[in-house]
Amino acid sequence: MSPGNVTPDRLIDFVYDEAATLDEMRWEDWLALFHDDGRYWMPLEWQQEDPLLQPSLMYEDRLLLTVRVERLSGERTFSQKPKSRCHHLLERPRVISDGTEDGVCRLRTSFLYTETRGDLLDRYSGWVSHELVEVDGNLKIMLKRVDLINFDAPFGNIQLFI
Amino acid sequence: MERYRGRPDAIAGLVQGHRVHRDVYIDKEIFDLELEHLFPNSWIYVGHASQLKKPGDFITCRIGKQPILASRHRDGTIHVFYNRCPHKGVKIASEPCGNTGKFFRCPYHAWSFKTDGSLLAIPLKKGYENTGFDNDQAARGLTPVKNVKIYRDFIFARLADEGLSFEDFFADSLSTIDNMIDRSPTGELEIVGAPIRYMHTCNWKMLVENQTDTCHPMVAHESSAGTAIKVWEREQERTGATEKPMAVQLYAPFMSSYEFFEQSGIRIWPNGHGHTGVSGSIHQDYDDLDGYFSMMVEAYGEERAKAILSDNRHNTVYFPNIMVKGSVAILRNFIPVAVDRTLVESWVYRLVGAPDKMYERALMYNRFINAPTSIVGHDDLEMYERAQEGLTSDGNEWVNIQRLYEAGEAEDVTEVINGTSERQMRNQFYAWRKFMIQDMPQNVEAAE
Numbered sequence: 156m157s158p159g160n161v162t163p164d165r166l167i168d169f170v171y172d173e174a175a176t177l178d179e180m181r182w183e184d185w186l187a188l189f190h191d192d193g194r195y196w197m198p199l200e201w202q203q204e205d206p207l208l209q210p211s212l213m214y215e216d217r218l219l220l221t222v223r224v225e226r227l228s229g230e231r232t233f234s235q236k237p238k239s240r241c242h243h244l245l246e247r248p249r250v251i252s253d254g255t256e257d258g259v260c261r262l263r264t265s266f267l268y269t270e271t272r273g274d275l276l277d278r279y280s281g282w283v284s285h286e287l288v289e290v291d292g293n294l295k296i297m298l299k300r301v302d303l304i305n306f307d308a309p310f311g312n313i314q315l316f317i
Numbered sequence: 318m319e320r321y322r323g324r325p326d327a328i329a330g331l332v333q334g335h336r337v338h339r340d341v342y343i344d345k346e347i348f349d350l351e352l353e354h355l356f357p358n359s360w361i362y363v364g365h366a367s368q369l370k371k372p373g374d375f376i377t378c379r380i381g382k383q384p385i386l387a388s389r390h391r392d393g394t395i396h397v398f399y400n401r402c403p404h405k406g407v408k409i410a411s412e413p414c415g416n417t418g419k420f421f422r423c424p425y426h427a428w429s430f431k432t433d434g435s436l437l438a439i440p441l442k443k444g445y446e447n448t449g450f451d452n453d454q455a456a457r458g459l460t461p462v463k464n465v466k467i468y469r470d471f472i473f474a475r476l477a478d479e480g481l482s483f484e485d486f487f488a489d490s491l492s493t494i495d496n497m498i499d500r501s502p503t504g505e506l507e508i509v510g511a512p513i514r515y516m517h518t519c520n521w522k523m524l525v526e527n528q529t530d531t532c533h534p535m536v537a538h539e540s541s542a543g544t545a546i547k548v549w550e551r552e553q554e555r556t557g558a559t560e561k562p563m564a565v566q567l568y569a570p571f572m573s574s575y576e577f578f579e580q581s582g583i584r585i586w587p588n589g590h591g592h593t594g595v596s597g598s599i600h601q602d603y604d605d606l607d608g609y610f611s612m613m614v615e616a617y618g619e620e621r622a623k624a625i626l627s628d629n630r631h632n633t634v635y636f637p638n639i640m641v642k643g644s645v646a647i648l649r650n651f652i653p654v655a656v657d658r659t660l661v662e663s664w665v666y667r668l669v670g671a672p673d674k675m676y677e678r679a680l681m682y683n684r685f686i687n688a689p690t691s692i693v694g695h696d697d698l699e700m701y702e703r704a705q706e707g708l709t710s711d712g713n714e715w716v717n718i719q720r721l722y723e724a725g726e727a728e729d730v731t732e733v734i735n736g737t738s739e740r741q742m743r744n745q746f747y748a749w750r751k752f753m754i755q756d757m758p759q760n761v762e763a764a765e
Contacts, residue, residue: 197690199510199511207677207680208676208680209510210510210512210665210680211680212684212688212689214681214684218548218562221548222541222544222548222568225547226544229540229544231539231540231543233537233696234698234699309516309660310514310515310516311689312689312694312698313690
């Protein structure tokens, strides 16, 4: 059955709002959007199915995401001197599933992501897939999956979150 | 004006035992000479036989600046070629890997070659009748790399006609590759996934040196490994969790003390090879996973299994440009692109016959440490980039690698030393000097 008040607009707003927490560097707010068992996944292969037994660029739970967030503001985090900033340009998210079947709402969103640090600026594009569930009336991220179009290219540092 | 070409004395003078001149990292002419001399004179990693399972399978790579192609022929043999058509020089294979079927076909004029490199067919062949074509190098098909060695499925090649044999070049250092292979209960490794690729805007040697630099982890990686420990300790207090997650087991040892690294030791071998973690390493306290140890005992007997698994070497540098880490079955290939640009490809081997969980841990290690999204990688790359820029400063033209230096220390020897020594870096530079100038004529001035 469809979770309580889940409407397409609410799901779509969630995806935009999540990107806003990153663009505004509100890292703690961003972490809070994840379910306790949520994961952030960045595959390394085309249409990858297994995050653990196929190589991934990232597959992280809340503990590991917390490490990243705390590191960003660390006194001795030299790769953040100067600090990075990011910008998410999102196409309107497509609602793939509203959760009626299994309680998991799925969206897919095309993006252009820009990360900058000092005089450097890097751009990435691809698709982000969200799997959201409702917990106590709030939407939470079970899985955020980032598929880059050029997942197999050699990048320099990607220090923030796409 | 060329400062180094034709001047082996000047090149040799850049390495002075306890210090090396900055030009080895920032001078474009030196970089070009490395690609023309150092890499062809050395045995370079091409790939792993498991990437060439079926006839027609091929992989491509570069040795120095030269494109290389390796293929599996229908009789099971592996062949390594210069990746260019003998006709107009077009690269025969442009992808990192694939299967070409029964033959390679040049996309420009459809010259075709068997997977052993021999010329198969040329369209309108009669146009070459009575031209003396059969006497031209082109008639012999793809030019093979003459010196190829496949050591327990690891494919290496040396482009120069003359030089040290594979056995003399690597000698006892092969024990690390042996140990990595022995960690499979069936004695077999395979590559089943893509490498993690990471572009570094620094000279390739900075990366190689860092592999045996044991005085940087607790400093440079305080931000990543130190934070991981902090977050985990807080998590333990919050939840009462006791079982250390795999992720924390991998991160935490990066914060080991100077004393730990001192006692772990470094072993150096001739020709620039060497490894950290002789009597223990940051990999020694990982959990046994899903009955892996029992499988090893089953396969090798208890004594031998324990011997294999207690040899937890940290990083083994195979000079000039790969690092092998047996405990998690990873090979990192530091591929020079420009004087200030290095492509790092980090491969994970699956231990055939071992539990999936072992491969899962190796893949986790690889993305934690060797990925463009890796916080440990971010720590390191920041240091390399700052060095690449800092070295252009005229305030000091030398890089100091003097830790535990002894004047007149022997070159090309096997020794075990204090694990915080910079001896392995010096070992690499002694080899660098040797293989750079080995095939150079005497100084032009001296000859005149």
